[in-house]
Amino acid sequence: MKHVLTIAGSDCSGGAGVQADLKTMSAHRCFAMSVITAITAQNTQAVNDVLDIPPAMIEAQIDAIFTDIRVDAVKIGMVSVSDSIRAIAGKLRQYTPPFVVVDPVMVSKSGYDLLRPEAASALKELLLPLATIVTPNVPEAEKLAGMSIRSEDDIKEAAQRIYALGAKQVLIKGGHSDGQPTDWLFDGQKFTAFPGKRIDTPNTHGTGCTLSSAIASNLALGHPVEQAVELAKQYIQTAIEHSIPLGHGHGPVNHFYEYYGGEC
């Protein structure tokens, strides 16, 4: 069995963050582990409060796992403060897991800043150089690349700029663009498009968390990056197609199809 670790924030409503990551990794038949960076009080409508876990406790969680258990891949999600980013980067440099997927979480679907503005430079300087792959959505790619994105050419330019920050591969996700949700992968030489079929639904809470955890699981399972992304794209497409109309805002995606091949 492969062992996959998420380093991310908790979403008590179960749609995004650590909870989405654990469900995704389990659906991939990987053993899922978590290091909690923050506790959020949120639901499908809003993030009401955030408690950041002290960096020393984040380090202690990482030490507890790596000193005892082999880690086949790591996924990093919400880390809101620069001291926590610094702590995580230091520990990953110490333990050198084989694959690191960085989802540069910045703003929730409900519009809350999950990354403090002053921590953006730490994310760029400390986490991107450790990334096997970084998976920004379009607004995140705009921030990381320092440019606006309105066309396919812009996506390619932004991907090159983000690659220059040190990530080995860059996946710019198309969920936020108009039209069909095509994701673009840049490996430093070539661009590969991963087309999707847009599902007209408000229930997309946790799509980015799910996609990055699926990529991490597929890398742990031995797939090369391009295939890991292809399989993850199929996973998120199915999970959105069968998303769950839960709550009054952005409901969660559905992982049960992957577990049981049908509705639960």
Ligand SMILES: Nc1ncnc2c1ncn2[C@@H]1O[C@H](COP(=O)(O)OP(=O)(O)O)[C@@H](O)[C@H]1O
């Ligand atoms: N309505 C949708 N229909 C189909 N695929 C979608 C939809 N919204 C997002 N996706 C896909 O879900 C994944 C997450 O994308 P996105 O929503 O852009 O990220 P984030 O959750 O980080 O904002 C991407 O593969 C994207 O193409």
Ligand SMILES: Cc1ncc(COP(=O)(O)O)c(N)n1
């Ligand atoms: C703890 C946590 N991590 C990540 C997200 C982003 O997910 P989304 O963009 O779907 O709101 C979130 N809302 N909460």
